Amino acid sequence: MSRLPEKDRRTNNPPVDYERIFHPRRIAIIGVSSEESGAGFGTAILKSITAMGYAGEMIPVNPKGGTINQLTIYKNVEDIPGEIDFAIIAVAARYVPDVLESCRKKGAAGAEIISSGFSELNTREGNELEQQVKEIAAKGIRVVGPNCFGIYCPASGLTLLPGPDLSRESGPVAFLAQSGGMSIDFAHAGKWMGIRFSKMVSFGNGADLRETDFLRYFKDDPETKVISMYVEGIRDGELFFREIKAAAAEKPVIVFKGGLSSAGARAVASHTASMGGSRVIWKSILRQVNATQVYDHLEMAQACLAFALLPPKVFANITVVGGGGAIGVAACDLAEMYGMDIPPLADSLQKRIDGYLPKPGSSATNPIDVANPYVPPSYLKEVLIAAAEDQRIDLQIIVSLLHHYKSVAQMFNKTVAEITPYKELAQAVRDAVDKTGKPVIAVLSNPKRCVDDLDIMEMVALTRKEFVDRGIPVFDELHDAIRALAHVNAYYGGKSHE
Amino acid sequence: MPITEANLMNKEKARKIIRDVYREGRQTLSEYESKQVLAAYDIPVTREILVTHQSDLEKAVQEIGFPLVMKGCTPEIAHKTEKGLVHMDIRTVREAKKVGREMMSKITGFQGGILIQEMIQGRRELVMGMTRDAQFGPCVMFGLGGIFTEILNDVAFRHAPLSKSEAFDMMQDIRGHKILEDVRGMAAANRQILADMLIKLSLIGIDISEIQEIDLNPVIICDSRPVVVDALLVLKNG
Numbered sequence: 046m047s048r049l050p051e052k053d054r055r056t057n058n059p060p061v062d063y064e065r066i067f068h069p070r071r072i073a074i075i076g077v078s079s080e081e082s083g084a085g086f087g088t089a090i091l092k093s094i095t096a097m098g099y100a101g102e103m104i105p106v107n108p109k110g111g112t113i114n115q116l117t118i119y120k121n122v123e124d125i126p127g128e129i130d131f132a133i134i135a136v137a138a139r140y141v142p143d144v145l146e147s148c149r150k151k152g153a154a155g156a157e158i159i160s161s162g163f164s165e166l167n168t169r170e171g172n173e174l175e176q177q178v179k180e181i182a183a184k185g186i187r188v189v190g191p192n193c194f195g196i197y198c199p200a201s202g203l204t205l206l207p208g209p210d211l212s213r214e215s216g217p218v219a220f221l222a223q224s225g226g227m228s229i230d231f232a233h234a235g236k237w238m239g240i241r242f243s244k245m246v247s248f249g250n251g252a253d254l255r256e257t258d259f260l261r262y263f264k265d266d267p268e269t270k271v272i273s274m275y276v277e278g279i280r281d282g283e284l285f286f287r288e289i290k291a292a293a294a295e296k297p298v299i300v301f302k303g304g305l306s307s308a309g310a311r312a313v314a315s316h317t318a319s320m321g322g323s324r325v326i327w328k329s330i331l332r333q334v335n336a337t338q339v340y341d342h343l344e345m346a347q348a349c350l351a352f353a354l355l356p357p358k359v360f361a362n363i364t365v366v367g368g369g370g371a372i373g374v375a376a377c378d379l380a381e382m383y384g385m386d387i388p389p390l391a392d393s394l395q396k397r398i399d400g401y402l403p404k405p406g407s408s409a410t411n412p413i414d415v416a417n418p419y420v421p422p423s424y425l426k427e428v429l430i431a432a433a434e435d436q437r438i439d440l441q442i443i444v445s446l447l448h449h450y451k452s453v454a455q456m457f458n459k460t461v462a463e464i465t466p467y468k469e470l471a472q473a474v475r476d477a478v479d480k481t482g483k484p485v486i487a488v489l490s491n492p493k494r495c496v497d498d499l500d501i502m503e504m505v506a507l508t509r510k511e512f513v514d515r516g517i518p519v520f521d522e523l524h525d526a527i528r529a530l531a532h533v534n535a536y537y538g539g540k541s542h543e
Numbered sequence: 544m545p546i547t548e549a550n551l552m553n554k555e556k557a558r559k560i561i562r563d564v565y566r567e568g569r570q571t572l573s574e575y576e577s578k579q580v581l582a583a584y585d586i587p588v589t590r591e592i593l594v595t596h597q598s599d600l601e602k603a604v605q606e607i608g609f610p611l612v613m614k615g616c617t618p619e620i621a622h623k624t625e626k627g628l629v630h631m632d633i634r635t636v637r638e639a640k641k642v643g644r645e646m647m648s649k650i651t652g653f654q655g656g657i658l659i660q661e662m663i664q665g666r667r668e669l670v671m672g673m674t675r676d677a678q679f680g681p682c683v684m685f686g687l688g689g690i691f692t693e694i695l696n697d698v699a700f701r702h703a704p705l706s707k708s709e710a711f712d713m714m715q716d717i718r719g720h721k722i723l724e725d726v727r728g729m730a731a732a733n734r735q736i737l738a739d740m741l742i743k744l745s746l747i748g749i750d751i752s753e754i755q756e757i758d759l760n761p762v763i764i765c766d767s768r769p770v771v772v773d774a775l776l777v778l779k780n781g
Contacts, residue, residue, distance in 0.1 A: 282679035282680055323678075325700060326676050326682060329716070330702055332712075333702055
């Protein structure tokens with residue numbers, strides 16, 4: 046881009062070379078202890094990045110020298126031969142400004158400062174140190190942190206602290222947050238839920254780069270299709286409004302806002318001010334910019350999953366395929382609550398579907414009641430294919446109660462994972478999606494979660510993996526699936542009337 | 544919105560009112576002053592005349608016409624209704640004079656006078672406003688008005704400035720948005736005018752940074768046209 050981003054024009058800070066920050070080839074890690082002298086944060090991050098299989102060069106730094114993982118520890122940043130792209134700083138707060146300045150002189154495009162002891166303490170010393178960090182950042186090394194868990198980038202192998210076991214598989218979802226804990230939790234949740242990340246940033250105190258910078262970057266980042274964020278406070282409301290509006294016009298932005306306490310005791314004279322507490326203002330602002338507001342971590346993850354794996358459109362009419370009348374009734378209630386329709390299928394299609402369903406007790410109307418949990422995947426595939434032929438149908442949800450296979454397993458003296466045709470089921474669903482071009486969501490409800498049922502929980506986890514590996518979104522409950530779908534509908538519905 | 548000479552003049556008129564209020568050491572505008580600021584931005588307000596002497600009352604009453612409303616108008620007295628300073632549905636000159644005498648005695652010693660105001664008839668009351676949010680700056684509010692504002696808490700906000708589509712979207716955002724439709728023999732509210740009012744409120748928020756809060760409550764839908772019946776403007780700490 047030829048034009049400098051707004052904040053940079055305002056502060057005269059240099060533009061950010063995000064490429065070298067997220068995909069560095071040479072990283073200095075400052076504050077790494079040698080093999081024999083125990084493990085601090087610097088050591089933990091070096092070992093984590095090594096475990097992730099980072100392909101670039103890591104250069105540990107510690108005044109005491111020594112070796113770690115067969116790498117020589119340099120005593121000073123100045124001693125490192127050649128340039129570095131990025132620095133990870135984990136030394137005591139009072140040493141941070143000098144180290145940061147040295148990294149700048151070494152040509153680093155950016156640094157993440159893991160260390161705490163800055164403005165979060167709200168002490169004079171802490172505030173002064175953070176001010177020094179800002180001043181150095183303004184000279185050309187852009188800073189993530191301090192007091193953060195840093196960057197996770199599956200493509201390069203950069204990982205959060207402590208995240209040696211995060212996925213290396215890249216995907217469409219970006220995440221940004223002040224909170225390190227929220228970041229690492231989401232990274233782990235994404236791994237089993239099937240959410241693949243493009244980039245994740247915990248920016249802590251946000252002394253330099255923060256929510257508005259990353260919103261702007263992710264908006265134009267071709268690797269990112271969905272932006273998610275956890276936010277407590279923002280530095281500049283007007284700027285935030287502009288950036289999130291611009292980002293949400295480009296791609297879905299999912300916001301989990303923490304700290305929505307009411308204006309409550311605020312002494313104000315008018316209704317307007319007293320009613321404009323944080324909760325209602327944030328809700329209104331996020332609606333105005335067509336961002337997706339979620340209220341907890343799980344809802345955020347589920348929304349990300351739906352946005353990441355479903356095509357960009359409104360799903361007005363759906364089918365629900367599952368065993369048991371109550372599931373169908375619940376599905377209809379949920380669909381109505383979230384503004385979707387479950388229309389009865391055309392007669393001819395119902396007839397065709399009926400041919401694949403066990404008798405008695407089944408219903409081919411829509412919701413399609415398959416009556417029992419043992420209908421073979423090959424039949425379910427035909428049901429999905431037939432139902433999709435109804436022109437109105439935009440998407441299908443299949444609810445599988447696989448825990449029932451436990452009793453079959455006991456009869457045949459096998460494990461539940463051996464007896465359950467979960468791979469066949471995942472493949473059948475994938476085939477139906479490929480054949481019809483209409484997406485399917487799988488709901489793997491499992492009421493059996495006692496210690497007696499660890500085999501079932503394992504089987505369900507394996508099932509989820511088979512679906513996720515085939516690009517089929519999986520939810521635990523029907524409600525989760527339909528709520529996530531409603532978020533997708535609200536976004537693309539809002540976009541179309543802009 | 545194009546910046547025309549008229550716009551600039553209106554803005555200047557609004558600023559002058561605010562300067563005068565500051566000069567008097569006040570932070571709250573009277574209803575009359577508040578509405579003058581609104582009128583400067585072409586927001587539809589009640590026709591009204593401020594009378595400071597009993598001798599001017601009859602002329603003003605004749606000009607506004609019956610039925611009318613009389614309000615004690617002073618920035619120093621809040622809760623006018625509770626203090627017996629609002630009289631609705633006055634239908635004769637004699638009645639007006641009697642009410643005028645009573646009111647004058649209640650507001651003696653205060654700044655201001657008696658507001659002679661056309662009586663807007665309509666069963667639907669809305670609220671509009673502007674607040675300067677600590678994080679986002681000027682935000683405009685829309686919702687159900689009158690006593691329902693506090694009871695139902697059915698309001699929506701938008702960040703200023705407001706586009707036309709955002710103004711329409713905002714009206715649709717409240718739970719009770721059907722009140723704007725043609726219900727129970729009442730005509731549908733004129734959403735074009737409502738949207739225009741919201742947009743202008745957002746412009747006031749942007750133009751005049753001294754204003755901290757604006758509260759228009761009620762805005763009554765009279766047939767289909769919205770009119771601001773009561774208004775309160777609060778300034779920032781001088």
